[in-house]
Amino acid sequence: MREENESDADFTSRRRDHAEVRMKYDLKRKKWDISNHKCLMVAKSTISDATRGSILDCDTAMEYLQKVESQFTDSSKAYASTLIKKLFNEKHTSGGIREHILKMSNTALKLKPMDLGLKDVFLIHLVFASLPKEYETFIVNYNM
Known part of the structure; x- marks a missing residue:
């Protein structure tokens, strides 16, 4: 984000300096998203239909597995x-x-x-x- 008193040249320079860091982050995030999606699919495919239907969708595999665990420990x-x-x-x-x-x-x-x-x-x-x-x-x- 551009700061309030920052000039165009300073903002462009700062953005250029952080471009490599941002690119590495974006690549790692993309790999993580793919891995997370695969883990969610494996977890959902190994759970019975009745159990799967009673668990709400989650963004992460860890979150989904925690909901599965709580479903069985509580009930x-x-x-x-x-x-x-x-x-x-x-x-x-x-x-x-x-x-x-x-x-x-x-x-x-x-x-x-x-x-x-x-x-x-x-x-x-x-x-x-x-x-x-x-x-x-x-x-x-x-x-x-």
Whole structure:
């Protein structure tokens, strides 16, 4: 910025002296912006859709990760409750049975770090309870 009592020649000279510093700063800033953008994309792509949708967009990757962290530290009980409800209310509607079982198993695994892990036998019963009538022979064969 030009100072109040500065002449045109002094201002031009001062600007010319700082041009190299400004250029280095602009180059470093551009590299940082690209790196930050890549980090944000990686962070967002590795987080589940439900979690990603509940977090507001941020300008920096660090800010975004702090919001993700605060989401889970503040609401771990609520998150655990949501996972448990999801397990108990899950119903197989379409698609393969393998994907359904893996989905329920993955949900149950998310409870383990919160010391709420389910026994495998109980998880199997939850999976069977979530299956429609057409899989009844599968359930009977397993029980035998």
